[in-house]
Structure formats: C-alpha cells, structure tokens
Amino acid sequence: MTKNNEWRLTLVEGSPLRADAQRNRARILDAAEAVFAEFGTRASTEEVARRAGVAIGTVFRHFPTKDDLLAAIMKRLLAQLVEEAGKHDLFAFFTHLVSQAAAKKTVVDLLAGSGVDIRLPDAVGHLEQAVGRLLEQARTAGAVGDSVELPETMALLASLCQGALHGGWDQQLQARTLAVIFAGLKRD
Numbered sequence: 001m002t003k004n005n006e007w008r009l010t011l012v013e014g015s016p017l018r019a020d021a022q023r024n025r026a027r028i029l030d031a032a033e034a035v036f037a038e039f040g041t042r043a044s045t046e047e048v049a050r051r052a053g054v055a056i057g058t059v060f061r062h063f064p065t066k067d068d069l070l071a072a073i074m075k076r077l078l079a080q081l082v083e084e085a086g087k088h089d090l091f092a093f094f095t096h097l098v099s100q101a102a103a104k105k106t107v108v109d110l111l112a113g114s115g116v117d118i119r120l121p122d123a124v125g126h127l128e129q130a131v132g133r134l135l136e137q138a139r140t141a142g143a144v145g146d147s148v149e150l151p152e153t154m155a156l157l158a159s160l161c162q163g164a165l166h167g168g169w170d171q172q173l174q175a176r177t178l179a180v181i182f183a184g185l186k187r188d
Helices: 019-042 045-052 056-062 066-085 090-103 107-112 121-140 150-167 171-185
Strands: 009-012 015-018
Touching: 015 019, 019 045, 019 056, 019 066, 045 056, 045 066, 066 090, 066 121, 090 121, 090 150, 090 171, 121 150, 150 171
Parallel strands: none
Antiparallel strands: 009 015
C-alpha cells in the first residue's frame, strides 16, 4: 500500500475497489449520465471515456456492456432518490421530484423510451420503501387518508413526473397540479 492511500481497498457494489478505481468509476458514471442525457442511448462509450478522462478499456473494465453502464446509472439515480426521500415529507418529496422532472430531461426518461431492458428490482424496492415510510409518516400526522396505499402513491408520483417531464410544466402548472393531488390525498 502506498502512503497516499491510492491502494486503499473499499467495497463498492460487492467488489473491492482501490480508491483510484472508485474515483474512475464515479467519473465514468458522471460522464455517462451527461453523455446519455445529451445523446440518448445512441451515445458512444468512447465519448463517455473521453469526458471521464479515462481510456476506453477503463470504461469496459467497470462496465463490460453499454447496458451494464446504463443499469449502473439507473441504480445510482434511484439511490439518490431514496436519499432525497429521507430529506422530505411526502408532499415536499412529490414537489421536489416534479420540479426536477419539469426542469430537465434525465437519462431515466431517455432510457424509458429506449427499449433497453434494465431491471433493478432491489433499487426500485428501496425507493418504494422510502416512499412507504413517507406515506406512513403522513398518515400518522393525519395529512393523508388511511385509504391511500403505496401502489397508488407510487403511480401518482410516476405519472406526475412523466407529465412534468414531457409536458414541460412551468412552476404555476406544477403548483396547481400538485394542489389537486394533495387535496385528493388528504384525510376523508
């Protein structure tokens, strides 16, 4: 091991990676997210490598196929959503996600229509659990009716984000639409 900790081993997604390999992986994912958001799934891994400042072989060492790279991006984005859920109540989380969806196209949207089959049941499950916790907190606080269940809450969240993303909703439309949804979620 070197003095500067370059070779420190850390567990990432079940495999030990040196600190420099972790940094490369993070740079690749950052670059890939930007490249795929810009060019869609037709984006090249060569462009991802160029923007990440690594050799193409480094990209393929971390992500043997483009689908592996796309799946890693999705997994990371879902993990970020779970983290965001921990910072908000149910209504603030809805508002935050709708605002983000309206503000920019993300790689998630591009992947949804791309035909790429990426299944991340664990990551999606973590998001559902986080939203479930927010829903339970809202029920306990009396802000949401007892009849509101997790499946319809997730469906509302997904629908709102897709509507805001594809419809380019301005802030006023976001606020009015959320007000209608929130009124419907309130206690009977």
